[in-house]
Amino acid sequence: MKVSALPALSSRLRSSALVVVIVLASACLSFSADSKSRASKMIFPASETNYQPRPYTGKLEPDDGQWMRPAKDYASTRYSTLNQINTETVKNLKLEFTFSTGLARGHEAAPLVVNNTMYIVTPWPNNLYALDLAQPGAPMKWVYQPMPTPASQGVACCDVVNRGASYDNGKIYYNTLDDQTVCVDAKSGKQVWKTRIGDINKGESLTMAPLVVKGKVLVGVSGGEFGIRGWLKALDANSGQVAWTAYTTGLDKDVLIGPRFKPFYAQDRGQDLGVKTWPPDAWKIGGAGAWGWVSYDPDLNLIFYGTANPGPWDSDARPGANKFSAGIFARDPDTGEAIWYYQFSPHDLFDYDAVNENILLDLPIEGRTRKVLVHPDRNGYVYVIDRTNGEVLSANPFAPITTSAGVDLKTGLLQYVEEKEPHRGKVLRGLCPSAPGAKDWQPSAFSPRTGLVYIPHNHLCMDEEDVSVNYIAGTPYVGANVVMYDAPGGHGGEFSAWDPVAGKIAWTIPDHFPVWSGALATAGDLVFYGTMDGWFHAVDARQGHDLWKFKTGSGIIGQPVTYKGPDGKQYVAILSGVGGWAGAIVAGGLDPRDKSAALGFVGAMQDLPKYTTGGGMLYVFSLP
């Protein structure tokens, strides 16, 4: 009878006994961790208790009511001066027309609007549609089909997305997944040129939206999970010939580092750091593409862009600082010469690419106006950097962080937490932010009327075990088992208004899923964004109140834009169509029983298929 005593207990009692044991055990664990070191501390962002709008006094590009570049302007503000749709009228916002792309993969592109024509780039097979905004219902003018090879889908790490096109001087420029940059006549839809600048058999692909600066098309490569050797290229806008190539790794002459290169911090100075900060030859397969956003300052004649994660993720394979990965370059757009560089995450341990947007602003910092760039990084900090020389002026957390304890503003170095450094054969728990970072590619917007940066972002942590990995050209080169999950609070994403001067959050809106869409700010004091369950929101830019929302057919991971139509009315447009890395479970039909699927993102997105299905559709709204 004694033997059966335990089984005789009701199963509920047994499970509560188990809970007690677990609670006691975890209490012991957290106690010992606290007594050990600062290691298990989680850093949270600071909130402003009494936010006062700080109208922007710097200058902005004049606005003609069109949307010609991915980020609207060279400074990457994603701000429009249109104000017909505002906090008063937004409640009347109605659907005006729609357009189906016929594709069920992730739609991340911003539509362009030029000369009463809207241009949409789809995910692979990267079709370019032109819609006539002067006709009722915006019928199709033409479609351009570049026919990228289907095999290129096998080297796209995180769904077969495309982040959009750029307009310049009567032409549309964009990239295909199979490494071609195309130039299409904006009126006729005829191809002007097409240049192949990469090779899928080396794991190279193109997903980013190019920027055209002074007759040069700037294109950066994707493939940090495929052992590429990262680069940014400038193509002549007229001929499509490559004008210069700036590698991220290798000898100074390949990185275009010369006498004009003057990084602010000592650790970024020295000869051939792109070779010396790697084990022999590892720089040749060190990843570090440039698949994010490019900004341009015409006064300084500098472009700014971030470099991606070093490869493989298994950091034991690449001791060293791994220059010039996970940092930001300022370059001369004419020659490609590097002017300065700063590394956000030296010897990156967690896939913290630095490719996020750089918003160029002139802000009052400690009593004087500084030419800065604002960069919300994957490592969890919003950096304010002097864009003339690369000095970090501030770096404040905007999401929960356990992997680092801050940024030393004297040395510019990220303060890693030793206990959270992954090594082979060791499972680490509670790494925040997770691999896609506190914020991935999804671009922020800035409103000069409030002085706030609107940041769509993730709210995730992860567990990780690094494993050794073989390099086989054209196949993934990762070497980590990852499982992601929601950060404390029980939600996976947030849409936050950030005060870049105070370095604090003005307001934030939690969302069940990572907010994987871009943001749009308007002079109507509205901010637009979408959620992965398909809601398109307009919120009050000052207080964050939700003023209007519309349920689209699929989850939203696109970038909202606004424009003035030929009828003088203001329109707002968004591509719906779930996918991307976060939405891979739906776009790729992945199996939620394996939480490490999609490089661990499936762990956090197991319930997404219950909320949305795929399907690309453009939605355009206006007032009646």
Next chain:
Amino acid sequence: MQTDLALWSAVAGMLMLLACSREERQFRPSPPASEVINSVQVSGLNPGANPVGAPAAPEYYQESAYAVSQGKTLFNEYNCSGCHANGGGGIGPPLMDNYWIYGSEPGNIFTTIIQGRPNGMPSFRNRIPEFQAWEIVAYVRSLSGLLPKDVAPSRSDQFYVKPPEQSMPYQVPTGITGKPEPPK
């Protein structure tokens, strides 16, 4: 006496030799790859009611725990896991569910690995030796419970991210298979 000893030694020697019979490793599995590939079809539609049977395949790998365990190691070492994760998929489709785009029979999977498939599956022809490809095939089938429980791997020493192959329930394969279910 001496004769006896010699006799007994000879008998013992013969017995020892017999004991040396080990499990055989097939480095050139039969049938040859060309025969397997030629018997694979990637469609379930057979005009003129001309059904094609399951593609030829060696049976050894599906029955050997050793082969499946080797397959699991190779699945990581050839970076299959880079795209298919630990079976749940990512860049490539999941392998632990019951939907088989290009077929679930060993010959189908072998052909997919060797030939590649148009939407991103690389061709590993001349990269993976035949016997290793068959080991990977066996492991891939274990992911969705298509192998006997005593052959499929149990929980691995690594980070626990999904149920072990051994505990996966048998899932009736759908999609293109070598043995389509007959109508009732």
